Amino acid sequence: MTTFRDSGARSAADAVGARRPAVIVITDLVVLAKHLRLLDAAEQRALRPLFVFGPETPGDALAAHRSDPEHPLSRLADEDVLHVADTSLDTLLRGVAPWLRDRPVRAVLNVGEVFVEAAGALAETLGLPGPGTHAARVCRNKLLQRLAAPALAPRWMLLDPARAAAVRDWDAFPAVLKPAGRMSSSGVRAVAGPDAVPPLLAGYGPDELLLLEERITGREFSVETLVRDGAVLWAGITAKDTNESGTSFFTETGHTSPAPHLTPAQERLLLDANAAFLRAVRFCTGMSHAEFRLTPGDRVVLMEAAARPPGDAITRLWRLATGMDLDAALLDLALGTRPPTAPPRRRARQVYLDHPRGLLADVTAEDVPVHWVSERGRWPDLPPVAEDAPPRVHTVMVSRHRGDLLGDQSDSQGRSVSVVLDGPLDADLDAVAHDAVRDVTIHAVHPSPAEPSEPSEEALR
Incomplete structure (x- = not known):
């Protein structure tokens, strides 16, 4: 190397x-x-x-x-x-x-x-130009984020893996255990009570900072922002889906940009919270990505923030939604120039599929191209379409390699296949997404040390 x-x-x-x-x-x-x-x-x-x-x-x-x-x-x-x-x-x-x-x-x-x-x-x-060393450092550590913006933080306690007894001092269950410095939902676990915490501690490094936090209920969103010299040039709200219902995980399973079903007042709460966080960490120039929960009582709580472009297909979703070339915008900001911005004119969505257990053999779809993005080392371009174009499924993307073992989607690395679609702002994307997922089949084989495996009959549609 x-x-x-x-x-x-x-x-x-x-x-x-x-x-x-x-x-x-x-x-x-x-x-x-x-x-x-x-x-x-x-x-x-x-x-x-x-x-x-x-x-x-x-x-x-x-x-x-x-x-x-x-x-x-x-x-x-x-x-x-x-x-x-x-x-x-x-x-x-x-x-x-x-x-x-x-x-x-x-x-x-x-x-x-x-x-x-x-x-x-x-x-x-x-x-x-850049986010600044302080903002970069804070955005790599959830504990620093709690300290920098306490008004946006959930109730939390620092937990040393060697001091499991400290859990007895925590009285707000259900709660969430999370490492302060990881990404992609790695190591984030729901815990129902104090007895659930000690068995999990062995899964963290001896030097990792762990946070035990109150579990915030409510919808999850991210706010993507283009910032120049501390001034917000553009901000968009993305709605998130997770697999937290019925599991102990918090893996993101879908994104919708711009987020639907928000009142103007709720949008302003999220945008104001995001702006307050950026001020608190003295974010200078670049693209930020902050994740929030909005409780049923409209309390906005910061989950985590990043001083970089968002993950998954979110930049692609915003391109489909607004027509903006966010890669060009990133470069313009790094050069110190102001990029062009635009409001959303369509709504775009990425949906991750459930998958069978076994070795990934193939992915097929009806009338939609399948892109093996990890194997090819490139994503499809997905150019924006006309504002009034009918809803459309653009692509099926496979983020794993053939032969990878599919199991629990305990973090972002465990996911395998997603679809990307968009439509007019008033379109029923739920129905489009349902049909798109139905038309995708993930083929898996059962690993066997004795003989070659045949495709599994439990391939999911």
Whole structure:
């Protein structure tokens, strides 16, 4: 795994290319797969994109996509790609130092979670736009978020895994146990009473900060925001579905942008809470993603926040809903320029499917293309359609590989297949989504060490 590249002898053409203003994009392959429009956006702005890939990117997959002439990453020169072994600031600095020495870097853009802090520090040190080191640090730690915005926080207690007896001091059950520094709902568990907590503690690292929090009832939303120099340029509310009913998990199973069934007053409560949090953490420039619960009494409670673009297909949903190219907007913000914004004119939804247990063999759908986004290393483009176009299912996306073992959807990594659809703002997307899910079949085989397995008859529709 390469951690840095020294500049060597260059041809005249290489020297001209080296003087071309550059943007450093910091990411991992699974995240970049849905932000590949950044390459086009950089080229349209006469920028040379330089990519840093983190440790979650398999080296063989990166090499395969870069050698595929149909993949956008094949357009990158070897000296414009860096693959680092960890996400620390020191490792990032060692890697990018030759670029900073030899090339005029005009922007630093992070599009994943694990590099938020290091990228934020790098951008601020270079005097380039970014969320800021303080906002980046707070948005990587749920405990700091509770401390930064106490008026938005649920009731909480810090729990040391070595001090399970402290649970006896907590009197607000049912509750939620969550690690302060993880992402993708990893390690978040519902607990009914004090006796349910100690058996779970072995599943966390000895140095992890754990939060025991009151369980907030009510609908869940996220607010996506484009911010420039602390001013909110655009904000949108996304409704969320989870699998928390009947399980101890809180995995997101659907997103709808813009969120339906909110009164203007409820929308204002969510937008005001989001703005208050951004002020509290001194968020400067970039895209933020904050998740809230709205209780039946219209209390807004912060669940967690991120100083980066949202996960899953949410940026795609907002593109379908508004027509905005959010990848171009991300780059504009990183360059310090104001991106164009637009209100929603349609509503878009992503729905994750239940799946059978077993080894993933195939996914089929009726009259809708199936994209194996993890295997191909790229997402479908999903361009917006006319405002009055009828509801449409755009794609079925498979986020796992053939042969992966399908089991509990205990966090985001456990999901496998989703559909993306949109329609006019007044369309019945529930009916469209129901039909779309019905028309998808996930084929699984039962793993057997003795003999090859045949496709399972319990494949879900």
